[in-house]
Amino acid sequence: MKSDYLRILLPVMSLTALLAAVFYMQPRTMSYFGLNLLFNLAVPVALATIAQMMILMVNDIDLSIGTFVSFCACVTATFVQSDPLVGYSILLAAILVYAGMGAVIHARGLPAIVVTLGMSFFWAGMAVLVLPSPGGSAPDWLRAIMTTKTPFVPVAIIAPIVIGLCMHYVVKRSSLGVLLRGVGGNEQAIERSGWSVLGLKAIAYGIAGLFGVLAGMALVGLATSADANIALRYTLLSIAGVILGGGEFTGGRVSPIGAVIGALTLTLAASFLSFLHLSSDWQIGAQGAILIAVLALRLVFTRREGLA
Amino acid sequence: MKLLTKNSAQPQPKQGFTGLFSTLSRKPWIWAWLAAGATYLATLLVVSSGGAGALLYAAFTFASFAVIVGIGQMFVITLGPGNVDLSIPATMTLAGTLALKFMATDGGFILPGLLIVLGIGLTCGVFNFLLILLLRIPPIIATLSSSFLFQSVAIWSNRGLRIKPPPLLADFSTGGILGIPNIALVALVVSILAWVVLEKAIAGRWISATGQNSRAARLGGVPVNAVRFSVYVSCAVLASFTGFMLASFSGGANLNMGTEYLLMSIAVVVIGGSSIAGGNSNVPGIWAAALFMFLMVSMLNSYGLGAGARLILTGIIIVSVVALANKKGYRV
Numbered sequence: 001m002k003s004d005y006l007r008i009l010l011p012v013m014s015l016t017a018l019l020a021a022v023f024y025m026q027p028r029t030m031s032y033f034g035l036n037l038l039f040n041l042a043v044p045v046a047l048a049t050i051a052q053m054m055i056l057m058v059n060d061i062d063l064s065i066g067t068f069v070s071f072c073a074c075v076t077a078t079f080v081q082s083d084p085l086v087g088y089s090i091l092l093a094a095i096l097v098y099a100g101m102g103a104v105i106h107a108r109g110l111p112a113i114v115v116t117l118g119m120s121f122f123w124a125g126m127a128v129l130v131l132p133s134p135g136g137s138a139p140d141w142l143r144a145i146m147t148t149k150t151p152f153v154p155v156a157i158i159a160p161i162v163i164g165l166c167m168h169y170v171v172k173r174s175s176l177g178v179l180l181r182g183v184g185g186n187e188q189a190i191e192r193s194g195w196s197v198l199g200l201k202a203i204a205y206g207i208a209g210l211f212g213v214l215a216g217m218a219l220v221g222l223a224t225s226a227d228a229n230i231a232l233r234y235t236l237l238s239i240a241g242v243i244l245g246g247g248e249f250t251g252g253r254v255s256p257i258g259a260v261i262g263a264l265t266l267t268l269a270a271s272f273l274s275f276l277h278l279s280s281d282w283q284i285g286a287q288g289a290i291l292i293a294v295l296a297l298r299l300v301f302t303r304r305e306g307l308a
Numbered sequence: 309m310k311l312l313t314k315n316s317a318q319p320q321p322k323q324g325f326t327g328l329f330s331t332l333s334r335k336p337w338i339w340a341w342l343a344a345g346a347t348y349l350a351t352l353l354v355v356s357s358g359g360a361g362a363l364l365y366a367a368f369t370f371a372s373f374a375v376i377v378g379i380g381q382m383f384v385i386t387l388g389p390g391n392v393d394l395s396i397p398a399t400m401t402l403a404g405t406l407a408l409k410f411m412a413t414d415g416g417f418i419l420p421g422l423l424i425v426l427g428i429g430l431t432c433g434v435f436n437f438l439l440i441l442l443l444r445i446p447p448i449i450a451t452l453s454s455s456f457l458f459q460s461v462a463i464w465s466n467r468g469l470r471i472k473p474p475p476l477l478a479d480f481s482t483g484g485i486l487g488i489p490n491i492a493l494v495a496l497v498v499s500i501l502a503w504v505v506l507e508k509a510i511a512g513r514w515i516s517a518t519g520q521n522s523r524a525a526r527l528g529g530v531p532v533n534a535v536r537f538s539v540y541v542s543c544a545v546l547a548s549f550t551g552f553m554l555a556s557f558s559g560g561a562n563l564n565m566g567t568e569y570l571l572m573s574i575a576v577v578v579i580g581g582s583s584i585a586g587g588n589s590n591v592p593g594i595w596a597a598a599l600f601m602f603l604m605v606s607m608l609n610s611y612g613l614g615a616g617a618r619l620i621l622t623g624i625i626i627v628s629v630v631a632l633a634n635k636k637g638y639r640v
Contacts, residue, residue: 125619285460
């Protein structure tokens with residue numbers, strides 16, 4: 001238990017440090033409106049990061065989440081807006097495809113990294129078919145939700161907290177979460193105690209698909225329109241977010257709250273750099289540098305953990 | 309174990325065609341070659357008869373870029389589960405941009421330019437390896453974060469400018485000798501070197517041993533870290549060399565020229581029949597897979613499909629090839 005707290009401490013500290021730096025440089029962000037602006041785009045990133053976390057939890061990796069979120073955004077901006085019934089059926093089918101992909105990956109013992117890379121082509125093509133040129137519009141209710149003015153704390157802060165806590169319950173407290181983490185930790189043990197690893201993997205991928213859909217919808221709610229390349233960066237951002245938040249590549253060691261914090265940190269890093277008046281050339285590079293710095297810090301932590 | 313099977317599976321000189329066939333069908337790369345051949349024939353059905361040679365020429369030209377990066381990626385993947393170099397596209401872009409900027413279309417600077425490219429590859433590779441070894445960052449995340457840094461340097465130095473390559477270099481990279489593209493010859497030399505290293509030299513045994521079980525390899529006296537170091541460095545050097553050639557070929561570097569090679573480098577390794585779980589690799593399959601990937605796109609093009617349908621079919625074909633060709637038991 002203690003190591004779990006240590007594991008979450010580092011992401012919390014990096015987010016706090018970054019936030020303090022932003023507040024110091026630009027005190028006006030320390031307001032309802034400022035916070036909303038800072039974290040607005042964090043909601044879809046956090047959802048995509050949770051999706052990636054579900055896949056990493058069962059020892060796989062998803063390189064198609066960026067194109068998948070783009071595809072969902074395109075469907076949301078077109079079909080969900082004009083023919084809700086068709087739109088929701090497409091999104092539901094997409095979630096089922098995700099679950100099926102998990103089942104096939106397990107049943108045939110396929111390398112997830114290659115299958116998801118191939119699927120990233122599939123989703124990119126579907127997105128282009130649905131929305132050949134940038135456009136579409138957000139459904140009104142979605143726009144309303146994403147821009148709600150909640151009292152005292154902006155929705156951009158509340159949403160990630162709610163997402164993190166819900167998934168914390170599912171992953172860390174529910175029996176399903178234990179089984180899923182078990183698949184990541186020791187697949188054979190789960191298999192031998194009578195559970196269907198095939199089904200569990202399908203569930204993990206299905207949940208990932210669901211969160212991919214939610215990320216796409218949230219993104220459209222914020223951006224009000226979509227295009228086929230809208231979320232390509234999310235593949236890398238989501239992996240980085242999970243790892244920043246204390247997740248591991250193997251062994252089912254993930255932390256939903258950490259993942260959400262990781263996503264917030266990465267989003268904030270972009271704002272931080274623009275406040276530094278750093279040329280936009282260095283934005284991506286600085287995200288890489290922050291990632292490396294946090295992982296280097298984690299090394300120090302885990303060494304200490306190992307000694308204690 | 310690999311050593312044993314290698315020695316005992318020497319092809320028995322059987323008589324005639326059946327012997328040849330049974331030897332071939334045991335090679336992991338045969339399926340990729342068959343797929344490439346079938347796609348070529350399927351494309352010819354719709355291309356006019358004069359296009360056959362031109363198509364093959366184009367296929368070998370574009371496949372060559374994929375082959376060179378693919379070989380680098382193959383070495384990395386052979387190192388075992390979790391080893392993938394995601395910084396290949398950024399390294400390519402960085403090398404292409406900096407080298408063309410340095411040469412500034414002056415033909416006299418080609419050799420120094422090439423040295424700079426190799427230096428960039430060396431630096432990127434060493435940087436990746438230091439992240440993996442010293443900070444113990446998983447290779448996927450290490451190469452991912454370093455690719456952000458490389459990409460930033462490329463953006464900073466390039467600023468959207470497109471500098472033409474020196475005419476001599478442009479002629480070399482687009483030209484050919486005796487109907488074979490120069491690029492393909494370069495890729496062939498790289499492949500032969502890689503094949504010799506993998507199959508005939510002790511280094512290849514070390515790489516495979518590290519990939520199959522790094523602990524066993526270490527206990528067996530393999531210098532595991534030196535092997536990892538040289539593999540990551542050579543992968544980066546090959547990537548930066550490809551970036552240099554690609555930039556010369558396409559008349560200048562641009563910032564997303566490497567993007568498609570991320571998938572390409574991994575796909576050619578896997579479709580070519582190397583094990584994604586590491587410890588097993590083969591060079592001929594890379595050629596077949598690279599040709600297959602290009603021919604597939606041109607086939608879909610020549611059937612008149614739009615961008616969307618083409619992407620969808622590409623995805624479906626990659627996934628099905630991997631699903632069908634895969635023997636059970638591979639794991640990332």
